[in-house]
Amino acid sequence: xxxxxxxxxxxxxxxxxxxxxxxxxxxxxxxxxxxxxxxxxxxxxxxxxxxxxxxxxxxxxxxxxxxxxxxxxx
Numbered sequence: 001x002x003x004x005x006x007x008x009x010x011x012x013x014x015x016x017x018x019x020x021x022x023x024x025x026x027x028x029x030x031x032x033x034x035x036x037x038x039x040x041x042x043x044x045x046x047x048x049x050x051x052x053x054x055x056x057x058x059x060x061x062x063x064x065x066x067x068x069x070x071x072x073x074x
Contacts, residue, residue, distance in 0.1 A: 002073045003073075004055050004058060004059065004069065005055065005073075006052040006053060006054055006055055006058070007052065007053055007072065008051070008052055008053070009047050009048065009049050009050065012047050012053060012058070012061060012072070013033060013047055015071055016035075016047070016065060016067075019035075019067055019071070020036075021033040021034060021045065021065070022035070027046075029049050030046045030047065030048055030049060031046070031047045031048075032045075032046055032047075033045045033046075033065075035065075043064065043066060044064075045061055045065050046061075047061060058072060
C-alpha cells in the first residue's frame with residue numbers, strides 16, 4: 001500500500017468536495033470545509049492553505065472528515 005504523502009490544499013479540498021463537503025469560508029490561512037450529516041449534525045474540517053499539507057496534519061484531516069484514507073493516497 002502506498003504511503004500517505006504531503007498534498008497541496010487544493011487537492012485536499014477537491015477530494016473533500018467530491019464527497020459532499022463545501023467550502024464554507026476562509027479564516028486567515030485556513031480553508032473551512034463543511035458537510036451536513038444525517039440527523040442535523042455536521043462535520044467541519046479546517047484545511048491549512050499552505051504550499052503543502054504535512055502528513056501528520058493530513059491524517060488529522062482524514063480523521064475529522066470521516067472519509068477513507070485510501071482516497072488521499074496515489
